[in-house]
Amino acid sequence: MARPRRFEEGRAVDAAMRAFWTAGYEGTSTRDLCEATGLGRSSVYNTFSSKHDLFVRALAHYMDERTGRLLDLLDGDGSPKEKLRTLLLRTADLETGDPVGCLVVNTMVEMVPRDPEVAAMVERDQRRRVEALRAAVEAGMRAGEIDAARDAAALTHYIVAIVSGMRVAASGGAGHETLVSIAETAMTAL
Numbered sequence: 001m002a003r004p005r006r007f008e009e010g011r012a013v014d015a016a017m018r019a020f021w022t023a024g025y026e027g028t029s030t031r032d033l034c035e036a037t038g039l040g041r042s043s044v045y046n047t048f049s050s051k052h053d054l055f056v057r058a059l060a061h062y063m064d065e066r067t068g069r070l071l072d073l074l075d076g077d078g079s080p081k082e083k084l085r086t087l088l089l090r091t092a093d094l095e096t097g098d099p100v101g102c103l104v105v106n107t108m109v110e111m112v113p114r115d116p117e118v119a120a121m122v123e124r125d126q127r128r129r130v131e132a133l134r135a136a137v138e139a140g141m142r143a144g145e146i147d148a149a150r151d152a153a154a155l156t157h158y159i160v161a162i163v164s165g166m167r168v169a170a171s172g173g174a175g176h177e178t179l180v181s182i183a184e185t186a187m188t189a190l
Contacts (some may be wrong), residue, residue, distance in 0.1 A: 080140035109160030
């Protein structure tokens with residue numbers, strides 16, 4: 001009979017996600033993962049088989065959580081333009097208790113060029129985000145909140161670039177006021 005697991009895998013994946021988010025894939029050692037998850041080295045490898053496997057699960061967890069929040073926001077109450085403003089202002093909020101920056105943005109730079117499995121994951125997640133944001137932009141155009149003569153695809157990619165840029169700026173030390181000013185400036189382009 002197999003020994004029962006003495007930990008909850010979801011908590012371990014969440015802890016590993018935060019470790020990778022903070023230090024990146026290469027910057028996170030097995031020792032770091034053991035400290036973050038509270039698991040011994042053998043438990044990490046018996047459960048997740050490899051650092052890469054644990055990273056893939058942590059990245060999937062991050063994407064499910066973050067993209068889920070985005071979809072909930074965009075499907076929720078409020079005008080389309082106000083939802084986009086909320087998205088940008090949430091991006092400026094540094095007091096969430098989360099590591100600064102974005103695990104997906106970091107992964108795009110660090111791993112996508114050399115890891116086809118991770119690249120495919122990021123591409124799927126980005127497609128979901130872009131489709132949801134484009135629907136919000138188009139809804140704003142139909143509601144007269146966003147100039148309908150503008151290119152919806154270009155505005156959508158602009159929003160994605162602003163959010164990613166804000167997360168990079170936060171990682172580089174930009175404070176809340178700076179990030180809010182970026183968000184408010186971005187709103188003037190809509």
